[in-house]
Amino acid sequence: MGLVELLAGLPKGLIIFLISATPVIEVRGAVPIALLYFKLPVFPTLMLCVLGSLLPVFPLLLFLKYATDWLRKITVFDRFFDWLFTRTRSKSKIIQDFELVGLTLFVAIPFPGTGVWTGTIAAYLLGLPWIPTFICAAIGTVIASSIMWLVSVGAMNFF
Numbered sequence: 001m002g003l004v005e006l007l008a009g010l011p012k013g014l015i016i017f018l019i020s021a022t023p024v025i026e027v028r029g030a031v032p033i034a035l036l037y038f039k040l041p042v043f044p045t046l047m048l049c050v051l052g053s054l055l056p057v058f059p060l061l062l063f064l065k066y067a068t069d070w071l072r073k074i075t076v077f078d079r080f081f082d083w084l085f086t087r088t089r090s091k092s093k094i095i096q097d098f099e100l101v102g103l104t105l106f107v108a109i110p111f112p113g114t115g116v117w118t119g120t121i122a123a124y125l126l127g128l129p130w131i132p133t134f135i136c137a138a139i140g141t142v143i144a145s146s147i148m149w150l151v152s153v154g155a156m157n158f159f
Contacts, residue, residue, distance in 0.1 A: 021052040030049045060120045108143035110144045
């Protein structure tokens with residue numbers, strides 16, 4: 001059974017929740033899919049997307065150190081984490097300069113390479129505290145979801 005068949009049997013809201021929690025896609029993909037493809041109502045869509053997007057924050061903060069320390073013993077993972085952390089640091093200048101406000105803005109801008117996953121990894125690398133990181137991720141995700149809602153509404157009216 002492939003991924004498409006597996007997802008086809010799930011409720012649309014759960015699919016959107018899971019897409020929102022997926023790295024790279026997050027709310028940038030989930031909101032338009034929910035509104036334009038599944039035709040879900042706006043408020044439940046935004047709630048599902050925000051909650052799904054926030055799902056990985058605490059597990060990332062909790063397990064990132066342990067997982068990376070353990071996996072770095074394997075050469076291929078060591079190279080991957082070097083690449084990932086270097087890339088994250090290079091994209092997180094706004095977070096370094098403005099810390100928590102920068103983290104909120106970084107998560108809020110729905111561009112490739114930004115979002116909750118990268119923002120949380122950057123917060124971990126910069127040693128930002130957990131609870132404020134979660135709050136900033138939540139505010140940023142609400143903003144990003146709202147931006148994607150407005151873009152989706154614009155797309156609906158355009159086409």
